[in-house]
Amino acid sequence: MSHRLEVVSLLDGRRGRLRLDDRAARCALPGEVAHAARAIVGSAVLAFVESEQTRRVRIQWDCDGLNLLVEIRDDGRGELSTRDEALRPIAERVRGLEGELSIASTAGWGSTLSIRLPLDPPAQPDGLDLAELSAREREVLNLITLGASNRRIADDLGISGSTAKFHVSNLLRKAGARNRAELAALAR
Structure with a gap:
């Protein structure tokens, strides 16, 4: 199932295209994972569209049975890295769910952010004696x-x-x- 949405960047009014590939719709997501994934994707899209060269963002959701897999790709400058301040809150949230985050950037071609979130929430510590x-x-x-x-x-x-x-x-x-x-x- 694919969705195409026309979006207007809240940052500067530019028009662009957002393509959402929602393969994870067939996978039941725990509330904590779904909530975190929505927040992560929203923050990531804002980080991507900050670049004036970004015209398109593609978001792909998938599920392998154990993990929610999210890939966010843009056609911007290709300068994002895991050390980018805009990605810090995303990385913290992913780590908090014991997930993994990686980013691949190619100058002039854009960046791809890959996220893996376990469907089972992290085990809570037993408590403090x-x-x-x-x-x-x-x-x-x-x-x-x-x-x-x-x-x-x-x-x-x-x-x-x-x-x-x-x-x-x-x-x-x-x-x-x-x-x-x-x-x-x-x-x-």
Whole structure:
């Protein structure tokens, strides 16, 4: 099933063509994956159309039974790379779902962004056993749940910034959390 849409870039009013190849329609997507995929594709299309030379963007969705496969291709300058600031939020979201992202660019021919998202959401850590934490780690964890930065943790507890960072790192490792927000959620 293919869809053709005429789009007007919100950035500068240029008209272009967007072609959506929706092969994944036959695959049931978990809500978390579908929501993330829509956000990722929207952000990627905006990153692609920022180039004044981009006239067309092709989005292809497919499903191999285990993964949602998304390929986004443009006919722009071919200068995008994985280090591009515009792609940073996309890369973070893909990593958060334990997916993979790659980009291939050819100068003057455009760029292709390939994304693989597992259909099964990442396993959630079991939680945090407060009994296994030292008194200091419990104090640091409490401040993290309040949204404190390493600097604030250090100031509140009278320790150095590097010691605060060390405690936060240990807590992340012990909890199996990927970031402070996940750690705070596990602590509640």
